[in-house]
C-alpha cells in the first residue's frame with residue numbers, strides 16, 4: 001500500500017461524552033459515549049477529579065514551561081552545562097581542587113572512567129562546541145556522542161586489563177587508577193570469558209569501530225584515506241604542501257591547480273561531458289578541456305548524480321545524512337538554524353541571514369576507466385525540521401463534539417429510529433460519529449435522514465459512510481466547528497515519518513482519526529490532484545515540494561516543475577533539486593514531457609544494458625561497485641536520482657497540445673515506474689476533456705480536494721464524495737490499489753517556512769540545469785508552414801485516416817467535430833504528404849500509408865528530424881537511439 005498511517009491512541013474514559021440515552025461503547029480508537037452514573041458517585045468523583053486536576057495542572061504547567069523554551073535555547077543550555085562540568089572536572093583532575101567537592105568529583109568521575117577522567121574535560125568541551133555550532137544536526141551529534149562513549153568504554157576496558165584487573169572489592173583507589181567502573185564492568189567479564197590477551201584484541205577492534213562511528217566513515221573509506229595519505233607521502237607530494245593541494249577526507253578530495261577553471265565553470269562543462277558519456281561518447285576535449293580536466297569533470301558529474309541512501313540514513317531513523325563529514329570545510333559553515341520562534345519573530349531578518357551562498361562542493365579525481373568512490377556524494381545538508389513550525393496539539397474531543405452527539409441522538413429519537421450514537425473519532429477537520437443500528441433496522445433509515453441530520457447539526461456538509469470500513473456501524477462525518485490546521489512540520493516529525501526514510505515519502509496530512517498520513521510518491525507511482533479553486537490543491541503541491549526539500553538531497557530527487565499560472569511555484573526558482581528552470585510556457589511544458597519520455601527511454605536502455613529491472617536495484621548495484629562499464633568504455637557509471645515531474649495545472653497544457661501531452665503522459669506513466677520517474681498532475685478543472693480516459697487509466701493514485709460538482713468527483717475518484725468536502729485542505733485520498741478513499745486533512749506549510757527551506761537548499765548548492773529539457777524534439781520549430789496552428793488537428797486526422805484506412809472528409813468532420821472547410825483542408829494537407837491519394841469525387845480517397853507506419857508518419861508531420869513517411873528512421877528513435885540536441 002502506498003500510504004502508512006498512525007492511529008491516535010484510544011481516548012481516556014474520563015473524556016467520554018455522556019448524552020442521555022446513549023449506549024456505552026468501549027470501541028478502541030474512538031471516544032465512547034457512556035451512561036450517566038448515580039449523582040452521589042458523580043459528586044465524589046468530581047471532588048476527586050478536581051483535586052487531582054489541580055495537582056496535575058501544577059505539574060503540567062512546570063512541564064509546559066520547560067517545553068515552551070525554544071529548542072535552540074534548550075540545546076545551548078545543555079552545551080553550557082557540559083562546559084561547566086568540563087571546568088569542574090578539570091579543576092579536580094588537572095589542578096587538584098582539594099575541597100570536599102573536589103573529592104566528590106574525583107570519586108564519581110575517576111570512579112567511573114578511571115584514568116580517562118583526565119581527558120574527559122576536553123571531550124565534554126568538544127561536544128559542547130559541536131552542540132553550539134551545529135545544533136540542527138541532531139542525529140550527527142547523537143552519533144558522535146555515542147561513538148565517544150563507546151570509545152571511552154573500550155579504552156577503559158583495555159586499561160583495566162593492562163593494569164591487572166583491579167577489583168572494587170580490593171579498594172576503589174586501584175579501580176580509579178585503572179579503567180574505572182566502566183573498565184571493570186567490561187574488562188573483567190570479557191577477560192574471564194576469552195582470556196586477557198584475546199579480550200584486549202576484541203576491545204581494540206571495538207575501539208576502532210567507535211572511532212569510525214565518531215568520524216562517520218566506513219572502514220573502506222578510512223582505508224582509502226590512509227592509502228591516499230601513504231601514496232602522497234611516498235610520492236613526496238605530501239598532504240601539507242599547502243599552496244596547490246589540499247587533502248581532506250575522501251569525499252572532499254580537493255585538488256586546486258594554478259590556472260584551473262573555477263569549480264562552477266568546470267561543473268557545467270562536466271555536465272555536458274557527462275551527458276555525452278551517458279550517450280556513449282568518449283570524454284575527449286571538444287570543450288577545450290585537457291585529459292586531466294575531462295577526467296575531473298566526469299568525476300564531478302558522476303558525484304553530482306550519485307545517490308547513496310544507505311550511507312545517509314542514520315540507524316536511529318534520523319538522517320545523519322550528508323552532514324557527517326566532520327573535517328569538511330562546509331561543516332564548519334553550517335547554516336544558522338531557523339527555529340519556529342525565530343521564524344515568527346523576524347522572518348525578513350532570517351531570510352537575509354540565509355541569503356549567503358555556499359560554493360558547491362569540491363571535485364574529486366577519478367582516474368580514467370575506473371569506477372569512482374560512489375558513496376561520496378556532495379556534502380549536502382538537509383534542512384533541520386525545526387524550520388517547520390509546530391501545530392496546536394490534537395484534540396480528541398471538544399464541547400462541539402458533545403453538542404453534535406446530543407443533536408444526533410435527538411434526531412434518532414424524534415424519528416423513532418432504533419439506533420444509537422456509540423462514539424466518535426475526531427479528526428482535524430471532521431469528526432466521524434459512529435451509529436449502531438438496533439436489530440432489524442434498515443441502513444436506509446439513517447441515510448434517508450441525512451437532510452434532517454444536516455439541519456440538526458447546522459452543517460450542509462454531512463457525509464454518511466455505510467458501513468465504516470471494517471466495522472458494523474454507520475459513520476456520519478460532520479465538520480468540526482473548531483477545526484484544526486495540520487502543520488507539515490508535525491507530520492514530518494511524527495514517528496510514521498521518521499520511520500520511513502524514503503526520500504520520496506511526503507507528508508500528506510492527518511486522517512479522520514487524527515493519525516498522521518505519509519505517502520511514498522515512488523509507490524503511487526503517479527498522482528492526480530484535483531479540486532475546485534480554493535479547495536487546497538496548490539497548498540498541497542507546496543507541502544509536497546517542501547516535504548521533498550526537507551527529506552531529499554538533489555542527488556536523490558530531481559524535479560521538473562511546470563507552472564503555467566506563473567504564480568504558484570515561483571518561490572522554488574533556483575533550488576538545486578530542479579533539473580530545468582520552472583517551466584511556465586505551456587508549449588515548453590509539452591516539450592519537457594517529451595524530454596521526460598526521452599530520459600525514461602535512456603534509463604530503460606541502461607537498465608536493459610546492465611540487466612536490472614528497477615532503478616533502485618541498479619542504484620544499489622552501482623553503489624556496491626557491481627556495475628562495471630562495458631569493456632573499452634570510459635564511461636563512469638552513476639546512480640540515477642528519482643525524477644519528480646509536477647504539473648500545476650494540467651488544463652493549461654491540454655489546451656495547447658492535447659494529443660502530444662496525452663501521448664507523453666501515457667508513455668511516461670506506462671513505463672516510468674521502473675525508471676524512477678513519477679508524475680504529479682494537478683488541475684482545477686477535473687472535466688473529461690482535461691482528465692481524459694487515457695490520463696485516468698494511467699494515473700492510478702488520486703487526491704481529490706473539494707470539487708464543485710458530483711460529476712467532477714466522478715472524474716477524479718470514479719465515485720461521488722469529493723463534492724461534499726468542505727475545502728481548505730479537506731481531501732479524499734485514493735492511493736493505487738485501494739477501493740475506498742481515505743478522508744484526510746492536507747498538511748499546511750506557510751510561505752515563511754517554504755522560504756526558509758528553499759533558502760537552505762539554495763545555500764547548499766546551485767541548480768545544474770539540463771539545457772536540453774525544453775528543446776527536446778523542437779517539434780514546433782520544424783513544423784511546416786502550411787500546417788501552421790493546425791498540427792494537432794492534422795495529427796488527429798492522420799491517425800484517424802491511417803487506423804481506419806478510410807480517406808473520407810465527412811468522416812473527419814463527424815469524428816473530429818469540425819466544419820467541412822477545415823476537414824477538406826486537412827485532407828489536402830494529407831494529400832501533399834502522400835498519406836492519402838487525390839480526391840475521387842464522392843468516393844473516399846485511397847490511403848497510401850499502412851497502420852504499421854503510423855508512428856513514423858506522425859513523426860514526419862510533427863517535423864521531427866530524420867523521420868520520413870513509412871521509413872525506419874523514426875523507428876530507430878523509438879529504440880532509444882536519439883541524438884542529444
Ligand SMILES: Nc1ncnc2c1ncn2[C@@H]1O[C@H](COP(=O)(O)OP(=O)(O)OP(=O)(O)O)[C@@H](O)[C@H]1O
Nearest residue numbers: 532533534535536537538539684728729746747748
Ligand atoms: N491544508 C490546508 N490547511 C489549512 N488551510 C488550507 C489548506 N489548504 C488550503 N487552505 C486554505 O485555503 C486557501 C486556498 O487554498 P489553495 O490556494 O491551496 O487552493 P487551490 O485549490 O490551490 O486554489 P487555486 O486552484 O485557485 O490555486 C488557502 O489560502 C488557505 O487559507
